[in-house]
Amino acid sequence: MTPVASGPEKKDALQEFKNSLKAAPRHVLETAFRTGPPTTDRTRSTFVFGNVFLHLHAVRTHLWSLRWSATMGLGIMSVSAFLIALVTGVMLMFYYKPFPDAAYLSMKDIHFVVPTGRLIRNLHRWSANVMVIAVILHMARTFYTAAYRRPREYNWLIGIGLLVVTLGLSFTGYLLPWDQLAYWAITIGANIAQSPREVTDALNLTEHFDPGGLQRLLLLGSDQVGEEALIRFYLLHVMILPLAIAALMAVHFWRIRKDGGLVRPADADEQLARQRRDETYPVFTEAPVKTYHLAAIVRGRTANVGRGPENTVPSMPHLFYAELGVLMVTLLVCLALSLLSDAPLKELANPNVPENPAKAPWYFLGLQEMVSFSAFIGGIGVPVIVLLGLALIPYLDRETEGTGKWFGGPGGWPLVRLSLAFGLAAPILLEAFAIRFGWLREWFPHIPQLIVTAINPATILTAVYALYSLWSIRRYQSVRAGALALFTCFLCGFVVLTVIGTYFRGPNWEFYWSPADWPKH
């Protein structure tokens, strides 16, 4: 038998229990963060690499990367918009039913009955739009600062993958409300997937070789847009694509670290030194007692070889607070937009009467504009060429001049300015011509389809841009100059076609100066 504990001992244990209970919340926090409050450089570092989410960041960040003009926060804005869409999307799943007609009714419920449903739905819509814009601008930022160059080529490729999945997420989400807008956009989308038939039909091959039909069948799970299609788009939208984008993002962020942080000009340190001549920044609050031995086995150039760490600051708090700031701004923008404008919900899908005009989401209206010349060229041909071209940029431009500088490289801003003018003028003139005079089919009704597929405003625009870019390469004797010209043209073409598709196309896809001129029907 164990002896009964004596009085004073018993009291101590109880006291200890009380003390532990009182200290428990603090202990939980301590064990969660492991190293106590991040007040010294040492604890700030362990704060970062002791945390599975934060350790995608380096423990120290170069001052250059923290400048507003280095990133404009666009990458973080893309992630922030994605996170908002993720959270609101999960909330929507509480009520959404992926079955024709029921889907529409559940969207109506969410919009009109569910508490806060409309706000959540609006936030989901708006954050998706903000994400698309942020991703495109972020791509432009990394392009114009030549951030895709060695050693960041591969991360540019991952970025292209992210762009595609981002657009895929938006497009698959567009079908889910099962209203007229959704139904006809998906009908058109699925038939674009089938449009290689435009070529195989003209060559009389479709019977034996029908990649277009297969693509459409895989997308719709049926030969028409119906419940099978809805389930597939739902699966893609809530499961496959989010998982894919999460995986790609993880690689994207991890590569940023492994590629030596963000790009910066070779003379970044001198520039920083010049700017803060009489200011001394506390670089280390606590001198390091060890160097990082790991660095000895990491291959390749790291950003700090041959350079001192003078211009770095601890990521906690400098980088993290900036990132939180961008998150809050993104949230504010989405919230303001959601309060100002409701996500659209048209009538229930009607497979017999198309919406007129039937418009895709705005970022596809440039494509829709090209599709109105040729389905295959506009829907598949040009997008594939553009994506291939974008993917190849870092492997063709092997130069080093101007890395990390806005519009850096031969040609620079004057070339970009010229390309802006050229890139805007070319599609406007082509469109004006096609709108005024029509195209081959109107002039020669019996012309073979292959000729229309090969020669139309979309292919001509692509060719004109390509020639202009080759001319820039020759003029400046630099591939980067060609890339600057081509990318600028691509952005201009995207903007012009999107604006025409959005604002100047009405019923029957006719040209109207303003929606006020649309015929009443």
Place this chain on the structure above:
Amino acid sequence: MTTTPKTPRSRLDPDPVPRRDWLGLASLWTTGAALLFGLAGMLKLPKAAVLASPSKKFRVALPETLPAGEPFLPPGRAVAIFKDAEGAYAISTICTHLGCVVKPHAEGFECPCHGSRFAASGEVAKGPAPRPLPWLKVSLSGGVVTVDEGTEVPHGTKVAS
């Protein structure tokens, strides 16, 4: 048995892989094969073998008073049925461009989506549509037509009862 290196190795070089590491190689190859088979199966699954779409054939009674050359649009079907002195015929109203439903008007059909126009016979008159609207197989018995949306017939095929 292990390979013998031709050049002297440093203490830091990794050990060479034993050439007959049966277990290792077997697990590598079986994993590879299993992944390949799995992938093939996964790619096969989403391609539907049976299409759950409603029957392509339907029957509908034509109104007695249908004027020659005027379309009759059976509800719920993307088909326009005509009847004239030579007989009855049906033209699909699914645009050959990207699948919107075209609207009949005085001179033919027009598509609301990207502005394709078709002549009354289905030929493309304007816009991006790559092919004429297909004519569909019809049969007539009395006032009732049977249309088979799944079977195309040559342009100009009209059926008299």
